[in-house]
Amino acid sequence: MAHRLLLYAAAALAVLLIAAAPLLAYDVPDxxxxxxxxxxxxxxxxxxxxxxxxxxxxxxxSCNQCHHKESDKTLGKFVPCTQCHKSDDPTDESGFYRAWHSDGPPSCLGCHTLMRSKGGKNPVGCTSACHKPR
Ligand code: HEC
Ligand code: HEC
Ligand code: HEC
Known part of the structure; x- marks a missing residue:
């Protein structure tokens, strides 16, 4: 009886591991x-x-300060922001422009401005921090 239970438990664990593996298969890009x-x-x-x-x-x-549609329960899909933020309209809150420039986090400029107001060293210059001339 005890053997059986152990076997079931092992089988359940194996199924769980196989199911979870593909969900965790992402790299954190540098x-x-x-x-x-x-x-x-x-x-x-x-x-x-x-x-x-x-x-x-x-x-x-932390990851979900930027990846704001991730929760602890999604096990981390980490799709690109641009998968959702793809509209070309700069006034659309889920468009391309505002993802990086809206007033508050998780936008780049929003977070940097906020942290800077609290004494952070985050750069906020359009062409000195981000859009460097080339
Ligand atoms: C400061 C904001 C920020 C933080 C913090 C952050 N990310 Fe990201 N992440 C981004 C942005 C911006 C992209 C690029 C999205 C795009 O190109 O649309 C990205 C892209 C990714 C991608 C690639 C998505 C793809 O398929 O192209 C993965 C995976 C990812 N992040 C995982 C993570 C994980 C895991 C963490 C925490 C350990 C993390 N990120 C922390 C902002 C952030
Ligand atoms: C699954 C879809 C989805 C993904 C992925 C996503 N967003 Fe969003 N985002 C939205 C939607 C929809 C809104 C509108 C408000 C809301 O529903 O939260 C939004 C709102 C925002 C806002 C507020 C804009 C404003 O004008 O107030 C910012 C900033 C933002 N997202 C940045 C990001 C960044 C940066 C990433 C990637 C690291 C990202 N988003 C990934 C769907 C997404
Ligand atoms: C939630 C907060 C947050 C968001 C969102 C964020 N940053 Fe930052 N960023 C930081 C912090 C913290 C630092 C480190 C500041 C320091 O040196 O003390 C930093 C530093 C930087 C720097 C200077 C150092 C370096 O690594 O080059 C650049 C450039 C930069 N960020 C660009 C971006 C861009 C582009 C985005 C959006 C795609 C972004 N940041 C989004 C918090 C944020």
Missing amino acids: KIVIERPANYEKLNSWVTKVNFTHGAHAIRV
Whole structure:
């Protein structure tokens, strides 16, 4: 009887591990280049693509402060922001522009402005911090 239970428990555990493995199969990227899709209107002539130090951020800020649609219960899908934030309308709160520039976190500029107001060293200059001329 005890043997049987142990066997069942082992089988259940194996099924669980097999089911969980693909969900956890993502890498945490170190560097990410964020670029406006070519067919989107350029809002300013100086806007360049942004080299984002994702890894350095991921050790300073918790994942779901940025990946705001993740919960502890999703086991981490971590889809790209742009999978949802794809509208070309700069006034759309779930559009491309506002994901990076809205007033508060989790936008880049929103978080940096907030942390800076509390004495942080976060850069906030458009072309000195993010859209560096090239
Ligand atoms: C400071 C904000 C921030 C933090 C903190 C952060 N991420 Fe990200 N992450 C991003 C951004 C921005 C992208 C790029 C999304 C895009 O290109 O649309 C991204 C992309 C990713 C991707 C790649 C998605 C894909 O398929 O292209 C994964 C995986 C990921 N993050 C996991 C994590 C994990 C795990 C953590 C915590 C250990 C974390 N991130 C912390 C902002 C952040
Ligand atoms: C599953 C879809 C989805 C993903 C993935 C997603 N968002 Fe969002 N985001 C939304 C929606 C929808 C809203 C509108 C408000 C709400 O429902 O939370 C939003 C709102 C926001 C806002 C507030 C905008 C404003 O104008 O107030 C910011 C900033 C933001 N997202 C940044 C990000 C960043 C950065 C990432 C990736 C690290 C990301 N989002 C990933 C769907 C998503
Ligand atoms: C939730 C808060 C938060 C968000 C969102 C965030 N950052 Fe940061 N960022 C930080 C912190 C914290 C630092 C480290 C500041 C310091 O040096 O003390 C930093 C530093 C930086 C730096 C300077 C150091 C380096 O790694 O190059 C750049 C550039 C930068 N962030 C760009 C971005 C971009 C681009 C995004 C959006 C894709 C973003 N950040 C989103 C918190 C944030």
